[in-house]
Amino acid sequence: MNSMTLNKYQLIIMADDKQVVLERILQVTRYRGFLINGINAEVNTGNNVATITMSVSSERPISLLIDQINKLIDIKGVKVDNSEVQIKQHSA
Amino acid sequence: MKKLIEAESTEKIDFNNITIGIIMTESKTLTGGALLFEVLQEHGVQHVFGYPGGAIMPIYDALYDSDVKHFLCRHEQGAAFSAVGYARAAGTVGVCLATSGPGATNLITGLADALADSIPVVAITGQVPTAAMGSDAFQEIDIFGLSLACTKHSFQVTDINELEKVLHQAFEIALEGRHGPVLVDIPKDVQLAEVTQRLDKLSHLKNKVKLPLADISKALDLLTHAKQPILYVGGGVGMANAVEEVRDFAEKTGMPSVSTLKGLGAINPDNENYLGMLGMHGTKAANLAVQECDLLVVVGARFDDRVTGKLDEFAPNARIIHFDIDTAEINKRREADAAILGDLKGNLPLLSTELDIANWQEKLKQMSIDYAWRYDHPGDNIFAPAVLKTVSDLMPSNTCVTTDVGQHQMWSAQHMTFDDPSNFLTSGGMGTMGFGLPAAIGAQISRPHDTVIAVSGDGSIMMNVQELATIKRYQIPVKIVLIDNAKLGMVRQWQDLFFDGRLSETDLSDNPDFIMLATAFDIKSKLITQKSEVKAAVEEMLDHDGPYLLQVKIDAAENVWPLVPPNTANDKMMESV
Ligand SMILES: Cc1ncc(C[n+]2csc(CCOP(=O)(O)OP(=O)(O)O)c2C)c(N)n1
Ligand SMILES: [Mg+2]
Numbered sequence: 001m002n003s004m005t006l007n008k009y010q011l012i013i014m015a016d017d018k019q020v021v022l023e024r025i026l027q028v029t030r031y032r033g034f035l036i037n038g039i040n041a042e043v044n045t046g047n048n049v050a051t052i053t054m055s056v057s058s059e060r061p062i063s064l065l066i067d068q069i070n071k072l073i074d075i076k077g078v079k080v081d082n083s084e085v086q087i088k089q090h091s092a
Numbered sequence: 093m094k095k096l097i098e099a100e101s102t103e104k105i106d107f108n109n110i111t112i113g114i115i116m117t118e119s120k121t122l123t124g125g126a127l128l129f130e131v132l133q134e135h136g137v138q139h140v141f142g143y144p145g146g147a148i149m150p151i152y153d154a155l156y157d158s159d160v161k162h163f164l165c166r167h168e169q170g171a172a173f174s175a176v177g178y179a180r181a182a183g184t185v186g187v188c189l190a191t192s193g194p195g196a197t198n199l200i201t202g203l204a205d206a207l208a209d210s211i212p213v214v215a216i217t218g219q220v221p222t223a224a225m226g227s228d229a230f231q232e233i234d235i236f237g238l239s240l241a242c243t244k245h246s247f248q249v250t251d252i253n254e255l256e257k258v259l260h261q262a263f264e265i266a267l268e269g270r271h272g273p274v275l276v277d278i279p280k281d282v283q284l285a286e287v288t289q290r291l292d293k294l295s296h297l298k299n300k301v302k303l304p305l306a307d308i309s310k311a312l313d314l315l316t317h318a319k320q321p322i323l324y325v326g327g328g329v330g331m332a333n334a335v336e337e338v339r340d341f342a343e344k345t346g347m348p349s350v351s352t353l354k355g356l357g358a359i360n361p362d363n364e365n366y367l368g369m370l371g372m373h374g375t376k377a378a379n380l381a382v383q384e385c386d387l388l389v390v391v392g393a394r395f396d397d398r399v400t401g402k403l404d405e406f407a408p409n410a411r412i413i414h415f416d417i418d419t420a421e422i423n424k425r426r427e428a429d430a431a432i433l434g435d436l437k438g439n440l441p442l443l444s445t446e447l448d449i450a451n452w453q454e455k456l457k458q459m460s461i462d463y464a465w466r467y468d469h470p471g472d473n474i475f476a477p478a479v480l481k482t483v484s485d486l487m488p489s490n491t492c493v494t495t496d497v498g499q500h501q502m503w504s505a506q507h508m509t510f511d512d513p514s515n516f517l518t519s520g521g522m523g524t525m526g527f528g529l530p531a532a533i534g535a536q537i538s539r540p541h542d543t544v545i546a547v548s549g550d551g552s553i554m555m556n557v558q559e560l561a562t563i564k565r566y567q568i569p570v571k572i573v574l575i576d577n578a579k580l581g582m583v584r585q586w587q588d589l590f591f592d593g594r595l596s597e598t599d600l601s602d603n604p605d606f607i608m609l610a611t612a613f614d615i616k617s618k619l620i621t622q623k624s625e626v627k628a629a630v631e632e633m634l635d636h637d638g639p640y641l642l643q644v645k646i647d648a649a650e651n652v653w654p655l656v657p658p659n660t661a662n663d664k665m666m667e668s669v
Contacts, residue, residue: 020248031241063423072245
């Protein structure tokens with residue numbers, strides 16, 4: 001087994017501004033094994049777009065979470081904010 | 093350099109930006125409840141499964157005037173599984189209805205099952221009136237909140253003017269890409285509210301987008317250089333309606349193939365290079381072949397832990413070409429060397445080419461012969477694998493078989509053959525006991541002219557035994573083969589093998605008299621205990637016009653073999669001694 005390191009990521013999520021969207025994101029994030037370190041959400045703004053920035057950490061590759069968040073019907077897009085320093089993913 | 097080949101794929105559809113033109117129809121007003129049934133009919137729904145209650149009464153009132161046929165199940169879980177069976181057997185959307193609170197929570201296991209097996213189901217729940225929501229009202233539960241973890245998507249409709257759009261979206265989402273269950277929660281006042289405007293149905297059709305997929309050329313390269321390739325077929329094949337394409341591919345390439353539990357029926361059972369099911373209870377030939385292969389072509393499968401055994405040691409020498417409709421499955425458990433996203437039906441033929449793998453084919457064919465199933469079994473007691481083989485041999489073509497969960501399920505998968513994935517319905521991802529009987533009811537209703545057989549266990553059947561009343565009420569001619577070991581057999585097997593034979597809470601020797609039980613529901617039945625009785629009894633069951641229960645007594649100590657122990661590589665399987 002590879003020994004895994006905890007990596008931190010900053011995600012920027014654009015979504016349809018539905019009341020439930022934040023709950024959906026939180027549920028998927030927890031279930032897929034990512035710890036939420038911080039979250040800033042502009043939701044229920046009255047326009048159609050919600051913007052959520054979230055910093056998460058996990059031993060798992062971030063692509064797993066991005067794919068799962070992307071699968072949520074209300075999500076318009078997810079990206080990793082690369083300005084955040086990423087620690088190496090695996091150490092062999 | 094890299095040749096770009098256009099492969100068909102689906103881009104994420106923005107369901108909220110689907111333009112729906114509103115047109116005025118004649119000034120007919122409809123209640124929300126009546127609108128529901130009109131929309132269901134527009135989506136081709138003829139049958140629904142459900143159970144009424146206070147918060148869904150306006151919908152049941154509208155049902156009273158509707159042409160949609162409702163089947164009253166005897167538990168909402170039964171309704172959900174019947175909807176799942178209906179969907180799987182007919183390749184369409186299954187619909188179930190339940191009231192708020194306990195009615196809604198009773199649907200959850202069925203929705204979870206549908207999510208795990210990617211089955212298109214639309215569940216409609218009644219909810220307390222919007223004004224009462226959030227007040228802990230009678231029979232109020234936050235089913236919308238509960239749905240987040242067990243549906244593909246869910247809606248709560250608090251505005252009657254949103255109802256029609258949401259219902260259309262529910263059907264689209266259930267069927268779009270990787271199928272799945274969608275829940276629509278409708279408060280009682282919305283069911284009663286009136287609408288005068290209908291939506292223009294044609295304008296919400298979705299458009300498929302073509303994406304260039306560079307990995308096709310890489311995949312072709314991997315394929316043509318492989319000396320020992322294996323085609324690993326999953327449940328996605330049936331759902332992508334790509335059985336024909338997969339069979340053509342297997343034929344043209346001559347590639348030896350293996351199947352998951354949910355993929356059974358996709359490969360033509362007569363294909364001489366087909367090795368059977370892989371995984372925990374897979375055939376020895378299938379598991380050894382996969383461990384040895386140098387290329388796995390994965391079609392609509394997801395490296396489930398019951399398939400891979402110890403993941404790090406699964407197919408250790410193989411490069412991976414992974415076809416899937418769900419991006420999130422690519423690289424989830426095993427890194428793909430080439431990933432081909434999108435519609436399998438269009439994409440797989442792009443890879444079809446003749447291969448020069450005669451030695452590999454011969455080697456595996458010999459392995460298939462060497463490790464073929466054996467049905468010789470000492471004594472007069474009935475050998476379950478042989479019964480299931482007999483049923484399989486005698487059942488008419490296009491019979492749909494459902495199973496419950498346990499040893500009888502694995503024996504069915506091993507010893508029965510199916511000519512299409514829609515003819516073998518089993519709870520794969522969730523492994524839900526209680527699935528078999530209601531799923532068979534749904535399957536029979538969707539395919540009234542085909543034989544439907546539920547293979548159940550003496551533990552599992554009791555989990556939705558109330559559905560015998562549904563069979564009685566509608567005279568649904570389902571045949572039930574009850575494999576009775578008076579045990580929670582699969583758990584007992586694990587206790588024997590892995591828990592020092594400490595048989596904790598797996599004895600069912602005080603089961604009810606199943607013959608009396610069947611009689612109570614007007615179901616013809618028979619008990620057999622000896623090998624010599626099997627053939628005639630199976631024939632009698634299949635010849636009977638109405639519902640039938642065949643109770644097959646077997647030895648409680650019988651195990652399912654081979655068995656790959658948990659977290660063990662698939663080539664280290666335990667075998668019968
Ligand atoms: C709802 C549910 N509860 C518990 C289990 C765990 N479980 C798996 S197989 C099994 C035994 C099933 O007994 P039976 O239906 O008699 O089948 P058998 O193994 O004896 O053929 C149990 C308890 C399950 N799969 N589903
Ligand atoms: Mg049993």
